Structure formats: structure tokens, C-alpha cells
Amino acid sequence: xxxxxxxxxxxxxxxxxxxxxxxxxxxxxxxxxxxxxxxxxxxxxxxxxxxxxxxxxxxxxxxxxxxxxxxxxxxxxxxxxxxxxxxxxxxxxxxxxxxxxxxxxxxxxxxxxxxxxxxxxxxxxxxxxxxxxxxxxxxxxxxxxxxxxxxxxxxxxxxxxxxxxxxxxxxxxxxxxxxxxxxxxxxxxxxxxxxxxxxxxxxxxxxxxxxxxxxxxxxxxxxxxxxxxxxxxxxxxxxxxxxxxxxxxxxxxxxxxxxxxxxxxxxxxxxxxxxxxxxxxxxxxxxxxxx
Amino acid sequence: xxxxxxxxxxxxxxxxxxxxxxxxxxxxxxxxxxxxxxxxxxxxxxxxxxxxxxxxxxxxxxxxxxxxxxxxxxxxxxxxxxxxxxxxxxxxxxxxxxxxxxxxxxxxxxxxxxxxxxxxxxxxxxxxxxxxxxxxxxxxxxxxxxxxxxxxxxxxxxxxxxxxxxxxxxxxxxxxxxxxxxxxxxxxxxxxxxxxxxxxxxxxxxxxxxxxxxxxxxxxxxxxxxxxxxxxxxxxxxxxxxxxxxxxx
Numbered sequence: 001x002x003x004x005x006x007x008x009x010x011x012x013x014x015x016x017x018x019x020x021x022x023x024x025x026x027x028x029x030x031x032x033x034x035x036x037x038x039x040x041x042x043x044x045x046x047x048x049x050x051x052x053x054x055x056x057x058x059x060x061x062x063x064x065x066x067x068x069x070x071x072x073x074x075x076x077x078x079x080x081x082x083x084x085x086x087x088x089x090x091x092x093x094x095x096x097x098x099x100x101x102x103x104x105x106x107x108x109x110x111x112x113x114x115x116x117x118x119x120x121x122x123x124x125x126x127x128x129x130x131x132x133x134x135x136x137x138x139x140x141x142x143x144x145x146x147x148x149x150x151x152x153x154x155x156x157x158x159x160x161x162x163x164x165x166x167x168x169x170x171x172x173x174x175x176x177x178x179x180x181x182x183x184x185x186x187x188x189x190x191x192x193x194x195x196x197x198x199x200x201x202x203x204x205x206x207x208x209x210x211x212x213x214x215x216x217x218x219x220x221x222x223x224x225x226x227x228x229x230x231x232x233x234x235x236x237x238x239x240x241x242x243x244x245x246x247x248x249x250x251x252x253x254x255x256x257x258x259x260x261x262x263x264x265x266x267x268x269x270x271x272x273x274x275x276x277x278x279x280x281x282x283x284x285x286x287x288x289x290x291x
Numbered sequence: 292x293x294x295x296x297x298x299x300x301x302x303x304x305x306x307x308x309x310x311x312x313x314x315x316x317x318x319x320x321x322x323x324x325x326x327x328x329x330x331x332x333x334x335x336x337x338x339x340x341x342x343x344x345x346x347x348x349x350x351x352x353x354x355x356x357x358x359x360x361x362x363x364x365x366x367x368x369x370x371x372x373x374x375x376x377x378x379x380x381x382x383x384x385x386x387x388x389x390x391x392x393x394x395x396x397x398x399x400x401x402x403x404x405x406x407x408x409x410x411x412x413x414x415x416x417x418x419x420x421x422x423x424x425x426x427x428x429x430x431x432x433x434x435x436x437x438x439x440x441x442x443x444x445x446x447x448x449x450x451x452x453x454x455x456x457x458x459x460x461x462x463x464x465x466x467x468x469x470x471x472x473x474x475x476x477x478x479x480x481x482x483x484x485x486x487x488x489x490x491x492x493x494x495x496x497x498x499x500x501x502x503x504x505x506x507x508x509x510x511x512x513x514x515x516x517x518x519x520x521x522x523x524x525x526x527x528x529x530x531x532x533x534x535x536x537x538x539x540x
Binding site: 013016019020023024027028030064066068069070096097099127128129130131133134137146148149151153154155158188189190193194204205206208209213214217218224225226227249252253256257260261264 | 335336353356357360361364365368369372382383384385386389427428431432435436438439440443444446447507510511514515516517518520521522523524525526527528531532537538
């Protein structure tokens with residue numbers, strides 16, 4: 001019973017330390033469990049695979065660096081996949097930090113692995129514009145009403161890739177990344193449904209349960225948290241040799257995830273067992289006092 | 292000299308030393324980032340001035356970043372550039388020749404009226420601009436939420452209970468899934484119907500609804516745990532990988 005008393009009074013800093021070690025040790029040993037793609041993520045993969053070369057894909061980076069550990073791996077994988085399929089990318093952001101994140105992603109993925117891609121022809125960086133869902137409401141009818149220049153200040157009419165783009169309905173696919181407002185939900189409500197445009201996305205794990213109701217009719221597919229990113233990375237690595245040689249941050253994070261979740265479950269089980277034992281002990285004491 | 296002052300001086304000296312001895316500015320940035328990360332994590336022990344400093348720095352920099360980005364990406368090209376294009380020639384020469392559009396005096400006026408909120412005497416005028424924003428947002432959202440969140444979700448719930456593949460074979464997994472979705476939604480909605488007492492068959496359906504809701508909340512909690520652990524893993528990768536170089540790449 002002294003053990004139960006110790007467990008119920010455990011210092012929470014011991015729990016913090018356990019969680020920290022359960023994350024650090026798998027990272028040190030590079031533990032990566034195998035991943036298999038689920039149908040909700042596979043739908044996105046197959047959609048990108050099925051698009052003909054030159055198809056227009058709008059990528060919206062609606063997150064800030066605080067969500068980057070979850071979002072960046074899926075963004076990198078999707079942009080890599082689209083470049084590999086020779087799709088035309090239109091990169092924008094509804095969140096202010098998204099513009100800089102997009103610039104860094106373009107440098108790392110597109111210029112780093114696809115140096116033959118020409119800016120203005122194969123991809124365009126439209127940058128950030130304020131307005132949230134109001135912005136989506138405007139660009140679904142006229143994109144150039146909000147975007148007079150790209151992120152670098154070049155006139156939008158001078159960009160070859162924007163010549164035949166009038167509004168969002170010219171896009172073959174919208175892939176939105178975000179965990180807050182505005183995010184994937186706003187893209188579904190204000191672009192996907194009214195414009196009949198296929199919408200897919202990747203969200204933080206906190207937002208994922210709220211978006212499952214939109215699958216599969218209103219939302220093509222979704223990568224929920226780092227698990228979704230890891231699934232997409234594993235499938236892309238399986239089918240593309242170039243991506244297989246790259247670093248896979250999503251897959252690398254699943255090892256610590258698995259161990260940390262096991263540790264948390266152990267604590268929950270121990271806590272519940274201690275709780276029920278304590279409750280029974282209290283009941284027995286009350287019965288004895290009643291006698 | 293108090294212990295706290297000594298602690299601050301030591302941290303200041305370490306930061307300056309990191310800046311001086313780092314072989315590149317990137318080295319200093321990473322060290323400063325590691326310092327701020329450790330400041331935030333120190334809250335797990337107890338609240339302290341280092342945590343407060345990092346928190347306030349984050350809030351201030353975020354607010355300033357959003358303001359600057361909003362100004363240069365929206366106000367400059369979409370307001371000043373529309374009202375008087377030659378004014379933006381030093382910043383955006385490619386669109387400085389477009390004709391002026393005086394309709395944008397309306398959003399300029401509404402924006403200035405909104406700023407009157409800062410005055411205690413005439414702050415009440417800002418309510419007009421705010422009413423315009425609230426009304427427009429409500430009007431836009433009302434239609435979309437009704438169509439996509441209400442009618443769209445009802446449509447998505449109407450699923451065939453028996454599902455067959457293209458070749459005519461019965462798909463048991465999809466059929467069970469459809470039944471579970473239907474029963475779960477139905478029982479969940481029954482639980483929230485409080486005009487009738489939850490007794491008998493109605494009460495049983497309500498209880499099933501509670502269990503469905505509890506499973507949903509549990510799944511949501513599990514996802515939240517995964518999200519928080521992901522952020523922790525990201526920080527540990529930064530500290531032990533980029534900063535200390537202990538994680539093999």
C-alpha cells in the first residue's frame with residue numbers, strides 16, 4: 001500500500017522528466033517505426049498522382065512557426081510530390097508568417113531539389129494578404145482584385161503562370177495547411193463547396209477531429225498531425241527514389257511519438273488503478289467505522 | 292548583489308559570449324533560440340523571470356510581425372497603391388502606373404473611423420465601422436455555414452446502410468461503418484433533445500449517444516496529446532540536433 005501512496009503523491013516534475021526522456025532517447029537512437037498510408041491520406045496522394053502535367057495546384061500555408069514541427073514535413077512532401085509530377089504551383093498564405101515560411105520552403109525544396117523549375121512558369125509565390133475568409137470570398141471570383149503583385153513585388157499580369165488564371169475555379173486542386181482560423185475549414189466552406197474545387201489539406205492534430213466530418217464528400221483527404229505527414233512521407237519514399245534519399249522529419253518524429261504515448265498510457269493506467277484501490281480502501285474504512 | 296541580479300548578469304554575459312565566439316550569425320541565432328526555448332521550458336519547474344521575459348518577447352515580436360506584414364502586403368499595394376499609385380513607386384514600381392481607384396476611400400474612411408476607438412470622447416463613432424465588419428462577416432458566414440456545415444453535413448450523413456462494390460459484392464466493412472455513423476449521429480442528437488425525459492428506449496438511445504460523445508472526446512484528446520508531443524519533439528530536435536549536434540542526421 002505504500003507503493004499506492006507513493007504513486008498517488010508523485011511529483012509532477014517526475015512525470016515531466018519521464019516524458020522528456022521518452023522523447024529524447026528515441027531521437028538519440030533514431031528509432032523509426034514502420035508506417036502505412038491510411039485511406040484518408042492516400043486520397044491526396046492518388047489525386048496528385050492522377051493530375052496531368054501542368055495542372056494548377058494552389059498551396060496555402062496558413063500556419064506559423066509554432067505549428068511548424070507538425071506542418072512543415074507534410075508541406076515539404078506535398079510540394080516535392082507536385083514538383084515531381086510537374087504540376088504548376090501557386091503558393092500563398094492567409095497567415096502573415098506563412099509568407100516567410102513559403103519563401104524558405106521554396107528555397108529548400110523547389111530550388112534545392114528541382115533547380116530546373118522556373119519561377120513564374122512552374123511556380124508562383126503570391127505571398128500573404130489579410131482578409132481571412134473574406135479574401136477567399138474575393139479570389140473565388142477574381143484573384144487579381146486582391147493580388148496585384150506577387151510576394152516579390154512583380155506585377156501579376158507580367159507572370160506567365162498567372163495569364164490564364166482568373167480565379168480559384170481555374171485551380172485543379174487546393175491543398176491548405178493550417179491548424180487555426182483561417183485554415184482548411186475556411187477553404188472547404190468558401191472555396192471547395194461553392195466553387196466545386198477539390199480541396200485537401202494537412203492540419204495540426206488538435207484540429208483534425210473537427211475536420212473529419214467533411215471527409216470524403218466536402219474534403220478529398222486530410223493529413224492529421226505528424227501521423228498524417230509520416231504516412232505521406234512513407235508512401236512517397238516508397239514510390240520515389242529521390243524522396244527516399246531525403247530526410248523524413250515526419251517519420252523521424254513517430255518514434256518519440258510512439259514511446260511517449262506508451263509512457264502516457266502507462267501513467268494513465270497506473271493512475272486509474274491507484275484511484276480505484278484508494279476508493280475501495282476508503283469504502284472499507286467507512287464500512288469498518290459504521291460497524 | 293542579489294542572487295537574481297547575478298543570474299541575469301551571467302545569462303547576459305553568456306549571450307554576448309555566444310555572439311562574439313559564434314563563427315557565424317546563424318550560430319548566435321541558434322544559441323539565442325536555445326536560450327529562449329530553455330526559458331520557456333523553465334516554467335515546468337516554476338514561474339520565473341526568464342520565462343516571463345521569453346513570453347513577453349514572443350508576444351511582442353508576433354504582434355509587430357503581423358502588423359508589419361499586414362502593412363506591407365495589404366495596406367501598401369491594396370490601399371495606398373489603389374488610391375495614389377505613384378506613392379508606392381519606391382516599393383512596388385511594377386504597379387505604380389495603374390490608374391487610381393477612388394472607391395478605396397470607403398475602406399480608408401472605415402479604417403480611420405475604427406481607429407477612433409482609441410479616443411474616449413469620440414470612440415463611440417468606431418461602432419459604425421465595427422458594425423460594418425460584424426455585419427459583413429455574419430452575412431458571408433451565415434450562408435456558407437448553413438450550406439456547408441448544416442445542409443452539407445446532413446447530406447453526408449445520409450449513407451446507404453448496405454454498401455456494394457462495383458462488381459456487386461457486399462462490402463461488410465463499409466456497411467458496418469455506415470451503420471455506426473448513422474447510429475452514432477442519431478443517438479448523439481437524441482441525447483441533446485431535452486424536451487422529453489430520457490427514459491425507456493429514448494433513454495437508451497441517449498445513453499448510447501453519451502458513449503459515442505465520450506469516445507469522440509477521447510479520440511480528440513488523443514489527437515491533442517499527439518499534437519503536444521509533436522511540438523515537444525520538434526523542440527528536442529532543435530536543442531539536441533541543431534544546437535548541441537547530438538542527434539545523428
